[in-house]
Amino acid sequence: MRSMRAAELPGVGLPIRMVARNVPHPGAGEARIRVDACGVCGSDLLLQDGGLGPNVTFPVVPGHEAAGVVDAVGDGVDGLAVGDQVALYYVDCPPDSKFKAIGRENLHPGMTRMGVDIDGAFAEYVVRPAHSLIKTPRYIDPSALAVLTDAVATPYHAVVTRANVSATDTVVVIGIGGLGSNAVQLAAKRGARVIAVSRSIEKLELAKRLGAAESVVSNEYTRAQISHLTNGSGPDVVIQCVGSPEQDALAIEMAGAGGRVVLVGASALPFQARALDILWKELTIFGSCRFTSDEIRAVIDLYLDGSIDVSHLVSGARPLEEANQALDDLRNGTVLRSVLQPWL
Numbered sequence: 001m002r003s004m005r006a007a008e009l010p011g012v013g014l015p016i017r018m019v020a021r022n023v024p025h026p027g028a029g030e031a032r033i034r035v036d037a038c039g040v041c042g043s044d045l046l047l048q049d050g051g052l053g054p055n056v057t058f059p060v061v062p063g064h065e066a067a068g069v070v071d072a073v074g075d076g077v078d079g080l081a082v083g084d085q086v087a088l089y090y091v092d093c094p095p096d097s098k099f100k101a102i103g104r105e106n107l108h109p110g111m112t113r114m115g116v117d118i119d120g121a122f123a124e125y126v127v128r129p130a131h132s133l134i135k136t137p138r139y140i141d142p143s144a145l146a147v148l149t150d151a152v153a154t155p156y157h158a159v160v161t162r163a164n165v166s167a168t169d170t171v172v173v174i175g176i177g178g179l180g181s182n183a184v185q186l187a188a189k190r191g192a193r194v195i196a197v198s199r200s201i202e203k204l205e206l207a208k209r210l211g212a213a214e215s216v217v218s219n220e221y222t223r224a225q226i227s228h229l230t231n232g233s234g235p236d237v238v239i240q241c242v243g244s245p246e247q248d249a250l251a252i253e254m255a256g257a258g259g260r261v262v263l264v265g266a267s268a269l270p271f272q273a274r275a276l277d278i279l280w281k282e283l284t285i286f287g288s289c290r291f292t293s294d295e296i297r298a299v300i301d302l303y304l305d306g307s308i309d310v311s312h313l314v315s316g317a318r319p320l321e322e323a324n325q326a327l328d329d330l331r332n333g334t335v336l337r338s339v340l341q342p343w344l
């Protein structure tokens, strides 16, 4: 049995360690992928901090944002061949699930999540159900392809599928990180006027480069500034990308009449909202969780036609052995995304 290198998280609060694992074998309906790149994301920090709940079994190999090449296929796999470049959808939703039928496989209750419930792509190889693999129309830089599968697909789900942002909308994006920066460019591409909110001047400059028309430094005057910029009427859409109950409440307060508020940032803490703020303004509050495999296809197409820039997400690739530094970079805010390349 061949062995491979994997970066394993032994438990909550512990550093990642390198281990040797057997190279997994694809069963019927599965394919083995040689992992070329895997993004390191805020949910990996949550996993390490114990924020993904008590049902995670450790040790686990993280890694849910991955791209690679098909290395072996099991029986009964159609449409995929050894050598095909693929993006990996980390949710396993059976094709016959009713959630798949209604286009909401991201919510399938029985899902297993690669890199959380089962070992993920901080490894040289992973085996995945063939139906969860997305073949690329043409070759894409592996780091770019990896971050498209989550860092771009997650805000795509929020901006396009949930909020249905259009050219007539004024959209406020709160938090310009790995998700918010892409919410900015996706909303701007749809023709919306985008106002970026962040504590960081540097991130606001990035937001402007990605298409934000205006930017507001996050402080106690944020709501007043947004009100001023929208002539007192408030934005049509607020995309809240910060894991903060205060920012959740602010998003609801600042939204204009008839507005849509999308909560993308993950906070386990309760927040307070005035029911009257929701009722008088007839707000629609959307939760936005994950994305579907079709949304990965959509962002790949946007990337290939030049509509999406991911250069701000893929600056420094590290080998698997530097997984802890990659997590630290993200935790310290020195990068918006880290990418691991097992074959670097």
Ligand SMILES: [Zn+2]
Residues within 6 Å of the ligand: 041, 042, 043, 044, 064, 065, 150, 151
């Ligand atoms: Zn993620």
